[in-house]
Amino acid sequence: MGRVNDEVEALLQEYADLIAISGGDAFKVRAYEKAARSIGGSPLDVAELDAKGLKEIPNVGASIAEKVLDYLRTGRVPAAVPAGVRELTRIPGLGPKRAMLLHERLGVATVDQLLDAIHAERLRDLRGFGEKSEENILAGISMMQKAGSRILIGAATEIAERLTGELSSVPGVVRCAHAGSLRRMRETIGDIDVLVASERPGPVMEALVALPYTAEVLAHGSKKTSIRTTKGLQVDLRVLPPASWGAGMQYFTGSKAHNVRTRELAVRRGLKLSEYGLFDAESGERRAGATEEEVYAALGLPWIAPPLREDRGEIAAGLRGELPELVAEGDLRGDLHTHTDLTDGLAPLEEMVEAAAARGYAYYAVTDHAPNLYMQRMTDEKILAQRERVRSLDRTHRGMRLLHGTELNIGPDGELDWPDEFLAGFDLCVASVHSHFGLDRRAQTRRLVRACENPYVQVIGHPTTRRIGRRAGIEADFDEVFRACARTGTALEINAHPERLDLCDEDVLRAKRFGVRFAVDSDAHSPTHLPYVRYGVGVAQRGWLTRDDVVNAWPLTRLRRFLRP
């Protein structure tokens, strides 16, 4: 599922993990990891490349090209990390070395077995483990389990679009779309709901069951079929007559709480709402059902965008005619947080700019990492040389203005990488937390507020630093931060990377009440990441944001005024 590049990325990561757990050369591990990332982020389709083509991908040499070709030819994976060790390394804070030790010495191969071992205090006897390790591992496991079996919106979207694309072409299918939490743009998705309008359910049900990535059929009837994919994701397919399409979409999009409200509204009007339509409660006469618009209209409501359907006041706002006109992906005129291979990006400046121009942006900011993220080895000379390249590229580029920026590191006391005089030379500065995640609430709040107060900082990047299912965000008094943003005219980022989505929808809702502006950014490290903004826009919509709230939906002149210190 997904691109072949993703499979190859996983293959090379597997090689890296193997070398890591067997205590091999750390540089070799890194070489495989770098090649894995490069292939994952490459716009080229590796399935179509020969050895020469493969070696043109950065960090891919003769040896790795050979292994990739071998995999593509035979599908074989030469050796595998023991499944148990792999599972254990998914626990945040537990790396390959210690996972291997647990596996070998205690025979632990699953998270449950590890929990048992911890409770039996068997870990303490192992060299390198103590009471604190136990605590940390338990915390890591609980973090992982909170995400549960839900998958990230990025992966779910890819699968859903492929699925609806394939089912749409089945004979008799009038319409086909996904509904559920994915349509509401929730950050994680439990299962995928697909709706089909058709008078003949048979063929499309059969088509779903016959898909190559269908691993298991959970239910198979004339109205509903449920399958589990090879990757363990459940897909529910419902087939409805075309006259019920709108009611079905409304019903299966949810949320449950939103549907309870709409049904209450129906009852008060002497109506009955189900997935088949909106009917008169007494006569049973159909009042609406073919489109969502007519269903909502019959309830006295304008159409409500799916991301709003969370019972957060959207019904009342709709009845008053005060629903926000939500920002849409097409409203974005630029991206204000992106990287190149000058730091940890995968593609050169020119390629990133080309890809941005192809998206039709009016402006595009290049914001590579600043020196205090030591591993990126940024220097004054390097960033200034990049600025020259950006300026000259800007002169030759028609239609899209390039902005030269940087992603600064907010130190533990709120200090930044460069003095103000140097920062003044950038068109914009994003400032983000990349270290000292463990400071107490007061210290975290203070450092963020101080970053906001720097006149050269216009955007706070991924404000909480959370990574979904991997790491909780930092503890801070975010109301205080929102207040500081509003006061200083600093935008908060909605980082659109599907593993981050930071701020999250609820924080966006709250921040907006303080009068904060937002920037929906991809944080792209490769051209293939630029489209991630769609997920950030989903968060913005769930946070009730309009075009006016999002600074990179503004025309360049207005944005420039905002960026001025």
Place this chain on the structure above:
DNA sequence: GCCGTTTTCGGCCCGACTGTTTTCAGTCG
């Protein structure tokens, strides 16, 4: 294993943090 304005060998993404050590290994960004 990759790479080269230090080019076919000898570097490579460095430093902080944590918990376990008594001088360091593992993990992370």
